[in-house]
Amino acid sequence: xxxxxxxxxxxxxxxxxxxxxxxxxxxxxxxxxxxxxxxxxxxxxxxxxxxxxxxxxxxxxxxxxxxxxxxxxxxxxxxxxxxxxxxxxxxxxxxxxxxxxxxxxxxxxxxxxxxxxxxxxxxxxxxxxxxxxxxxxxxxxxxxxxxxxxxxxxxxxxxxxxxxxxxxxxxxxxxxxxxxxxxxxxxxxxxxxxxxxxxxxxxxxxxxxxxxxxxxxxxxxxxxxxxxxxxxxxxxxxxxxxxxxxxxxxxxxxxxxxxxxxxxxxxxxxxxxxxxxxxxxxxxxxxxxxxxxxxxxxxxxxxxxxxxxxxxxxxxxxxxxxxxxxxxxxxxxxxxxxxxxxxxxxxxxxxxxxxxxxxxxxxxxxxxxxxxxxxxxxxxxxxxxxxxxxxxxxxxxxxxxxxxxxxxxxxxxxxxxxxxxxxxxxxxxxxxxxxxxxx
Numbered sequence: 001x002x003x004x005x006x007x008x009x010x011x012x013x014x015x016x017x018x019x020x021x022x023x024x025x026x027x028x029x030x031x032x033x034x035x036x037x038x039x040x041x042x043x044x045x046x047x048x049x050x051x052x053x054x055x056x057x058x059x060x061x062x063x064x065x066x067x068x069x070x071x072x073x074x075x076x077x078x079x080x081x082x083x084x085x086x087x088x089x090x091x092x093x094x095x096x097x098x099x100x101x102x103x104x105x106x107x108x109x110x111x112x113x114x115x116x117x118x119x120x121x122x123x124x125x126x127x128x129x130x131x132x133x134x135x136x137x138x139x140x141x142x143x144x145x146x147x148x149x150x151x152x153x154x155x156x157x158x159x160x161x162x163x164x165x166x167x168x169x170x171x172x173x174x175x176x177x178x179x180x181x182x183x184x185x186x187x188x189x190x191x192x193x194x195x196x197x198x199x200x201x202x203x204x205x206x207x208x209x210x211x212x213x214x215x216x217x218x219x220x221x222x223x224x225x226x227x228x229x230x231x232x233x234x235x236x237x238x239x240x241x242x243x244x245x246x247x248x249x250x251x252x253x254x255x256x257x258x259x260x261x262x263x264x265x266x267x268x269x270x271x272x273x274x275x276x277x278x279x280x281x282x283x284x285x286x287x288x289x290x291x292x293x294x295x296x297x298x299x300x301x302x303x304x305x306x307x308x309x310x311x312x313x314x315x316x317x318x319x320x321x322x323x324x325x326x327x328x329x330x331x332x333x334x335x336x337x338x339x340x341x342x343x344x345x346x347x348x349x350x351x352x353x354x355x356x357x358x359x360x361x362x363x364x365x366x367x368x369x370x371x372x373x374x375x376x377x378x379x380x381x382x383x384x385x386x387x388x389x390x391x392x393x394x395x396x397x398x399x400x401x402x403x404x405x406x407x408x409x410x411x412x413x414x415x416x417x418x419x420x421x422x423x424x425x426x427x428x429x430x431x432x433x434x435x436x437x438x439x
Contacts, residue, residue: 025049026111028090030183030214032190033119034197035160037218037228040097042121042194044072044107045216046090046114047183051076054090058105061118065104070094077213080206081175091216097121117191122159122230126275129405130231134162135372135398136200136284136333139169140182144373144396144416150188157400160230161193164333165200165240165284169374171210179210198237199224200284200334207248208241225256227263232406233278234267236260240285240334243303243315244296253308253315260318264325268434277406277433279327286332286368287319288341290389292382295334300347319345322364326434329409333370336379337394338413340426341366344388350438352429357390359429362438367411369399391424407431 030047044056054074057066072092079085092107100123106114123130133149152158171179189195196217203211208224217223217237225238238260242252266272267279287305289297296302307317322330323345342349343361351357358365371378371394378394385392395415402410413424430437 026052026109028108028112028114029187030180031107031114031117031187032183032195032215033193034216035122035194035218035228035230036093037226038095039124040099040121041093041095042097042119043091043093043216044105045214046107047180047214048074048088048090048108048112049086051088052090052111053109054092054107055109056092056094056105056107058094058103060098061102061104065116066106075213077209079172079176080209081172083175085175085177087176087180087213089213099124119192119194120156120159122194126232126406128231130159130233130403131157132160132162132401133158133398134164134282134331134401135369136164137166137336137370137374137376138163138186138372139166139374139376140178140185141169141375142373142377143185145371145398145414146185146189146373148414148416148420149372149398153189153193158193161189161195162282162331163195163197164282164331164369165198166202166333166370166374167197167200167211168202169376170202170205171214172205176210179214183214196228196235196237197223198283199239199241201241201244204241204245221259224252225259227267229276231403232276233280233403234272234276236263236279236281238281238283240283240304243308244285246311250311250315253311254313257316257318257321260321264321264327268325273434277430278329278403278409279325279433280329280331281322281327282331284332285334286366287330288344288347288366288386288388289335289337289339289368290382290386290392291335291337292380293335297332297335323438324435326437327364328430328433329428330364330366332366332368335368335370336374336376337368337381337392338371338397338399338424339368339392340390340411340413340424341368342388342390345438347388349388356429358426360431360437361428365426365428367399369413371396372398373416393423395423397423406433
């Protein structure tokens with residue numbers, strides 16, 4: 001009898017739940033960092049599936065682990081799908097960082113912590129040469145370029161990643177579980193290097209709610225449009241999608257246009273353009289392309305380029321605005337190809353010279369880099385390239401960019417199909433910036 005009683009006591013205790021283990025929903029995941037646009041700061045963003053506190057513990061690489069702490073906010077994001085899934089988005093801003101210094105961090109709370117991760121604070125001033133990887137149209141099915149980008153990021157090859165629209169394919173699918181999986185995939189890049197974004201057409205569901213809630217870009221427009229400075233460059237990210245999803249508000253076209261005009265005016269003040277002479281834009285749908293899919297960029301009257309005359313009031317396009325304010329380089333995606341254009345304005349080529357087209361060009365230069373890899377595979381080109389098309393490729397890949405100084409900018413296209421081979425190179429050389437450069 002005594003032995004039987006002892007057996008039941010042991011069985012009951014062994015079968016009891018271990019209450020000290022936190023539920024999975026409290027564990028941080030999908031960690032990524034982005035630049036706030038304010039010097040000496042960075043914002044850490046992550047997701048949990050239950051509400052918890054939002055803390056980052058961090059310290060200088062090589063110093064005492066987690067010597068510093070910062071607390072942030074936790075906001076509820078309810079997906080628009082049938083299940084109405086609830087996700088909790090955590091944001092913590094780190095301040096007073098030492099420029100160019102590496103930091104080790106983890107994020108979460110006493111309910112659960114992330115892995116130990118690291119990032120390098122953005123350097124200050126304009127006298128340095130930032131390096132970028134840039135691409136659009138990366139999905140979690142067929143992400144051809146992801147492995148190479150993961151390795152190169154962790155090797156320290158980049159200061160910033162620019163993702164120019166179209167994420168996951170699509171973040172809202174399966175009640176936003178596809179978005180969760182994509183954000184887990186890119187953590188191996190985005191948790192180490194500022195991951196700067198712009199919205200694409202594949203983010204449109206529920207008024208771009210997955211995009212607006214998952215990313216943390218500078219400014220107060222829920223990451224739809226913003227600008228920031230890095231090295232000798234002023235970078236502007238904006239939404240081409242305001243021209244195509246009028247059901248979310250025609251006024252967005254005019255709000256964005258007004259913001260762009262003010263931002264460009266400020267960037268062109270002599271004291272600002274002297275410090276940061278390069279003005280670079282990034283947005284999803286290009287003004288020009290030589291693809292054969294009947295997208296906006298294949299049409300002479302492109303909405304993005306010249307606006308819409310079927311709205312009341314008429315919606316202004318962006319090509320003239322960017323030309324009038326001396327934008328140097330325009331980065332695009334959307335087409336699942338790579339295409340480099342000659343300097344172009346109004347469908348006319350304005351090369352610097354026949355021998356050196358990108359030395360002191362007389363119009364902006366356009367780059368389309370939307371071939372990182374997704375379930376929709378490649379896009380095709382029309383057989384004969386347009387006069388303004390300089391180089392094009394259907395290889396999967398991405399673009400590297402380095403802004404060396406106030407006069408020289410370097411771009412190269414990496415082919416993932418060809419095992420990382422560089423298939424295109426461009427030096428953009430400008431002894432003068434602003435509208436005076438066009439004359």
